[in-house]
Amino acid sequence: MFDGIESPNDVSWNVIVRRYLEAGDGNEAVNMFSKMIRMKVRPMSFTVSNAILACLSFGGFKEGIQIHGFGIKFNVEEDEVVSSTLISMYAKCGDLESARRIFDFPCSKNLISYTCMVSAYALSGRMTEARELFDEMPERTVISWNVMLAGYTRCFEWDKALDFVILMRKRTKDIDHVTLGLILNMCAAIPDLELGKQVHGYAYRHGFYSNLFVGNALLDMYGKCGNLIRARIWFYEMSHLRDKVSWNALLTSYARHGLSEEAMVIFWKMLGETKPSKFTFGTLLAACANIFALALGKQIHAFMIRNGYDIDIVISGALVDMYSKCRCIVYAMKVFNKADSRDVILFNSMISGCSHNGMGGKVVELFETMEKEGIKPDHVTFQAVLRACISDGRVELGRQYFELISHRYCLMPQLEHYDSMIELYGQYGYMDELELFIKNMPFKPTATMLTKIFDFSRKYKCFRLGEWASDRLNELNPLVPFRFEIIDNT
Known part of the structure; x- marks a missing residue:
């Protein structure tokens, strides 16, 4: 036309x-x-x-x-x-x-443009600018309020999020299901069970009880706050509207609190009502890894294959992690080698698995393969490699890997990397190298580090370093005095 x-x-x-x-x-x-x-x-x-x-x-x-x-x-x-x-x-x-x-x-400058700009700042984590614009808005809608609250929760600024919720209760009656979901997410993260219960009551009184988004947020909140009994009761109360997300939330709650066997029971019940998602399988495999349930992990793996689920890079990582923690490194390697594509997370799972199983040589080989494939290692990679060096006593190789972190990959070594190097030098008696390493650290050693230094100094009769460590420990906690003495084991 x-x-x-x-x-x-x-x-x-x-x-x-x-x-x-x-x-x-x-x-x-x-x-x-x-x-x-x-x-x-x-x-x-x-x-x-x-x-x-x-x-x-x-x-x-x-x-x-x-x-x-x-x-x-x-x-x-x-x-x-x-x-x-x-x-x-x-x-x-x-x-x-x-x-x-x-x-x-x-x-x-109108309501729409104000909301767009506040949202842009909030989504980018620039909450100071977002709040300045929000405060100067001549009028606000529920969307404006939700955008700010979402920004605080996204940035994990829980105190400010809580203050903002209090402000909302004073200034506006514009509260919808999105607002309640955001507040419940905040309650789950803090965690604040009592506030979560108040939100539950508000939802009931104001007609949000049958909203699926709010229902799932309530379920997640009870689970993360550790009230699994209330989570389960609410799960059955919402039987008329629950979906795949609801099942995943309940299952994850049990797995998170170490109740992996109960999580598996929920999974088998879930099959009678809805089809599991990849997120479900990832959670279950993590649960199996936590309790070293190799047989159950194999059942889940077989279930996915029989039912035509795609073993993508995320599930491959979960399988590698499960098999590694269950000491079935051969199966972990098979999954790793069959993966259609490999990223830093999958490599980290395999490297950590080999490190966990005392296969230091394989860790080095995997790291070299990772570099050849053009995948940049991250902090997790280097921590796993350093742990492998500690297990195998490869002090010089560990030092080289530590230097690679900043020199080749322009990463900032984290606290755990420094801690691993202290353990590597100290465990194998490289006390001069340890003393120099501590002197060049960009921060003061933590109490945990000082305790390790103290113990290694006693073991290898390094008086000067041991006294220094005991003095620092006494400064940190004068109520529990440390006194350096050489232990004679002869």
């Missing part, structure tokens, strides 16, 4: 761009906008906005920036509709400075 129009005007072009956008064909919407420009038809502000939204639908930020250029050319950049869309686009591609520049246009 559109092709039959001899000379479509701006309204006709706006309709066709919008129709393609609504149909989910963002690419064609952008193509039609480009065709409109080539035919020298001046776009309406709504057309520019729709074209930018189309770019967002398929991640076409480059095309969106080009359309922004046309918006400037046709003097619609500062239009309320266009500016809000531009703010959203730049925020989603991480260019917050461009988003803020557009937001600061005199005519751009």
Whole structure:
């Protein structure tokens, strides 16, 4: 029909761009906008906005920036509709400075643009700027409040999140299921069971009791707060609306608290109601690893194969971890070698497994393979490698790996890496090297490190270093005095 129009005007072009956008064909919407420009038809502000939204639908930020250029050319950049869309686009591609520049246009500041900008800052973890804008908003909706609360929870700023919830209760009655879910997530993380119970009561009184999102958040909260009895009761109370997420939440709660056998019972019951997800299998395999249940782990692995589940890179990592912890390193290697693709997490699982099973030579081999495949090791990789060096007594190799952390891979050695090096030098009597290493550390040794140094010094009769360690320990905790004495085992 559109092709039959001899000379479509701006309204006709706006309709066709919008129709393609609504149909989910963002690419064609952008193509039609480009065709409109080539035919020298001046776009309406709504057309520019729709074209930018189309770019967002398929991640076409480059095309969106080009359309922004046309918006400037046709003097619609500062239009309320266009500016809000531009703010959203730049925020989603991480260019917050461009988003803020557009937001600061005199005519751009409205409820939508304020919310977009606050959301952009919050999602980027820039909560100070987000809060400043939020506080100056002339009006707010439940979305505005939720965006701020989500930002605090995303950044793990639990004290500020709790203060913000208190502010919400004083300032607004705009609370929806998303708000309750966010508050429950906060209760689960703190954890605060009493506040969680209050939210449960609020949900019941205000008609959110049958909302699946809130129901699953309640289930997760009770589980993470350690009230498994209440979690199970609530799970059965929500039998009319529970889904796969509900089963996973209950199963994870039991697995997290070391009740792996109970988690397996829940899994077998789950099969009668819904199909497990990959997340379910990952949780179960972790549970099997925790209780060294090799037979159960094999059953789950076989179940996945029989039922056609894809053993992707995440599940491969969980299988490698389970088999390694159950001392079945041969099966772990088979899973690792069969993986279609391998990333740093999968390599870490295999390297940690070999280290855990005293296979230091295999750890070195895997590390070299990792480098050849162009996969950059991370802090977890180096910790596993250093533990392997401790097990095998490979002091010089451990020193070389420690230097690689910063020299080759530009990573900052973590506390656990320094702790491992202290153990490596001390356990094998390299006391001069240990003393020099401690002297060059960028921070003061922790109490745990000092205790190790103290013990190694006694073992190898290193008086100076032992006295220094005991003095430092006494400074940290004068109520439990340490006194360095050489133990004569002869």
